[in-house]
Each structure stands twice: as structure tokens, then as C-alpha cells.
Amino acid sequence: MPAAALPANEAERLAALDSYEILDTACESAFDDLARLAARLTGTPIGLVTLLDRDRQWFKAHYGLDVRQTPRELSFCSHAILNPDQALVVRDATEDPRFADNPVVQGETGLRFYAGVPLVNPAGHPLGTLCVLDHRPRQLLPEQVETLKSLARTVATALELRRAMREVRRMALTDPLTGLGNRPAFLAALRAAIARQRTTGGGFSLFYADLDGMKRVNDVHGHAAGDSVIQSAAGALRDLLGAEEHAARLGGDEFAAVLMGTVGLTVRAEALRAKVKAVMDSRAWPVTVSVGAVAFERPPADEDEALMLADQLMYSAKHEGRNRVACVVYRLDRSLAA
Incomplete structure (x- = not known):
């Protein structure tokens, strides 16, 4: 199983991800709802909001899959973020040399179909994806791919709003002269x-x-x-x-x-x-x-x-x-x- 290459700006991408202070946080309905909506609008049983950390793929939202993270080396999304402007659609993972021998394909999870859209922040860094998965091969209609892209933009906006709200709260609790708490x-x-x-x-x-x-x-x-x-x-x-x-x-x-x-x-x-x-x-x-x-x-x-x-x-x-x-x-x- 060939591992995905690292993005050329991986250090900057990870620094951007860290700035959101979102990894390992509790579930939030805004992201859960978008993952569920993505699955329902594409007719798939699984919808995820993923974030690509240094050595893991962590799920901010996971609909239809009772897992919070997987090793990054097994992640379809690691391949998806290499082309931030495109959706990655894998009709049948068993026929794709990148994923055919992946344990999540060959193992009991039995994933076959994947479609993911990178979550790109305003600086152009792909933080993760909004993706949908299925246990059987399938294809999405062009309008479904566009819907997934639209929802991914909404997820990216939700990430920005979340960060802005945290920054406002931080400023409200910080002494401006010293940078200490107030x-x-x-x-x-x-x-x-x-x-x-x-x-x-x-x-x-x-x-x-x-x-x-x-x-x-x-x-x-x-x-x-x-x-x-x-x-x-x-x-x-x-x-x-x-x-x-x-x-x-x-x-x-x-x-x-x-x-x-x-x-x-x-x-x-x-x-x-x-x-x-x-x-x-x-x-x-x-x-x-x-x-x-x-x-x-x-x-x-x-x-x-x-x-x-x-x-x-x-x-x-x-x-x-x-x-x-x-x-x-x-x-x-x-x-x-x-």
C-alpha cells in the first residue's frame, strides 16, 4: 500500500491546523449535522469531517462510523488533500492501486467507495476533508459532487467561525497591556x-x-x-x-x-x-x-x-x-x- 506523499507545505499546513485548537475537542452539532447531511444527500451510509494531523486522521464528526481516528497512513484523505481544489472520488477501492490492499478495504470495515473534498482555509492550506464512504462500489452524479463541494465550503466556514469565536473569547479574557489573563x-x-x-x-x-x-x-x-x-x-x-x-x-x-x-x-x-x-x-x-x-x-x-x-x-x-x-x-x- 503506497503511502500518500506529504504536501509540499506540510509544516505550514500543520501549523495552520494547530492554530484552530480543534484536535481532540468534543463533538459539536454544527459539524455533526454537516457530516450527516453529506451522507444523506449522496446516499451513502458514512459521512465524516476529518482533520489530518501529523500521524493520524482525526474525525471532528463521524456519522455512520463509530471511530474517532485512524492512522494517517491508512487515510484516503491523505491523498485527497494533495489536490486542494479537487474532489477525490474512488468508485471501487479494490480496483485502485493506492487503496486495494489498505486494511480498511481488505479488513472487516470493507470500505469500497470514497468521495472527499478538501477543507481549505483562507490561506490555502487543506486541513482535512468532508468525505462520504460506502461498503459497496458506487459513483456520484456530477450534481452530488457539487453538493459535496458546497458542504465542504460550509464546513470550512464553520471552522473559521469557531476560531473567530475562540479568539474573541480569548481577547475578552486577556489583559491587553501584559498578555496575561485579566x-x-x-x-x-x-x-x-x-x-x-x-x-x-x-x-x-x-x-x-x-x-x-x-x-x-x-x-x-x-x-x-x-x-x-x-x-x-x-x-x-x-x-x-x-x-x-x-x-x-x-x-x-x-x-x-x-x-x-x-x-x-x-x-x-x-x-x-x-x-x-x-x-x-x-x-x-x-x-x-x-x-x-x-x-x-x-x-x-x-x-x-x-x-x-x-x-x-x-x-x-x-x-x-x-x-x-x-x-x-x-x-x-x-x-x-x-
Whole structure:
């Protein structure tokens, strides 16, 4: 069975596919309905919306076939995307040297007929296909092929709308100055951490940080310099976080972060304080940071209680002289321990 050649722009095509953040997502009725409609309008038992990943063919929608993915090397669609402007129609796979010995043809699946139209994004990259399949040889009428092409364009449009909606949501949850999450994004992450702890028992930690000396920077150097200070502090915070941890600018010169686990919280908070100081010293800005940190071995009542504890600790650090860290552990017995 000859494997399909890779498209000449495969790296760019995969990068485009990744940008949609759609692989391994849940079923969505818009795509399910189009796969079902494609099958019914062509009189075939199977309709799929496929996306070609690096080594697999993943199905965003699968009507008439109870499978979510197959190896890419077995995929008819890998051949279809090589000609993005055309439909690939295979009347009888047993008579086509590209597919005759394919396990999905020779095995119990017994596929014989395939018709697929590439899903081409605005940049011209074929992301996958809208395809229909049958267990017996057949042919489509020209008007059925045109219908399939029209539905494929609708699927491509649905992909673009989905990406646009995700981008709008992302922008609504992002602080434009720093690129960190904003307050609504942070509260959502904090609620998720509390819910996860109640379900799995795994602890989490919380930073609440406030910059010291911002008023002087704004008064002496101007608000453009103040913005640079905010961005530098955000970068220092971002650099200390793991992939599943969330940082946010809550407003003004206040930041917060939800951290996985409870071990080493004081060390991590001190690392943030030291990193912010080093960055500010390198720019001759008289700015430091005061940090309140709580390790939640048991879940707080809600996000308000969690923020209140961390906020109180941050103000305690400020009152003790600034450029300090104040940490406590929220224990299983509801007590606090330094």
C-alpha cells in the first residue's frame, strides 16, 4: 500500500491546523449535522469531517462510523488533500492501486467507495476533508459532487467561525497591556482549581502580588515607563509558571497566579520577588514587589475567601517593609500555619 506523499507545505499546513485548537475537542452539532447531511444527500451510509494531523486522521464528526481516528497512513484523505481544489472520488477501492490492499478495504470495515473534498482555509492550506464512504462500489452524479463541494465550503466556514469565536473569547479574557489573563480569566481559573481540589483532593496555591513604588515611576518617568514596569513584572511572573498554571493582572499594578500543588510555595514566592527586583534594578527603576501566598491543603469556601486570604498576606508584606513575601498554609483542620 503506497503511502500518500506529504504536501509540499506540510509544516505550514500543520501549523495552520494547530492554530484552530480543534484536535481532540468534543463533538459539536454544527459539524455533526454537516457530516450527516453529506451522507444523506449522496446516499451513502458514512459521512465524516476529518482533520489530518501529523500521524493520524482525526474525525471532528463521524456519522455512520463509530471511530474517532485512524492512522494517517491508512487515510484516503491523505491523498485527497494533495489536490486542494479537487474532489477525490474512488468508485471501487479494490480496483485502485493506492487503496486495494489498505486494511480498511481488505479488513472487516470493507470500505469500497470514497468521495472527499478538501477543507481549505483562507490561506490555502487543506486541513482535512468532508468525505462520504460506502461498503459497496458506487459513483456520484456530477450534481452530488457539487453538493459535496458546497458542504465542504460550509464546513470550512464553520471552522473559521469557531476560531473567530475562540479568539474573541480569548481577547475578552486577556489583559491587553501584559498578555496575561485579566480578572475574569483569573477568577475562572481559581474556581476551576477549587472545584478540582474538591473532586481529586489535590492542593493548589495562590499568589497575590502588588508592585511597590509605582507611583514614583509614573510621577518621575511618566506613564509610558509605568507601562514598561507593568510589562516587565508580568514577564517575570509568567517565566515562573508551569504549563497548567495561570497568571493574571487584576488591575493597576496588582497580579495574581494560581499554582499547581502546595510544595515549595515560599521558595517560589521568593523567586518571584527576587526576579522582579533584578529586572527592575537592571532598568534603574525603584520598584519591588510584595507577595502574599497561600498553600491550600484544603479547599477554601469559594474564590472570594481564597483571594481575601492572599490579599491580606500581601498587605501584611507591605506593612512589614515591602519587597517581602508572606506565606501561610491553609490546613486540613482549617487553621493557618506560616
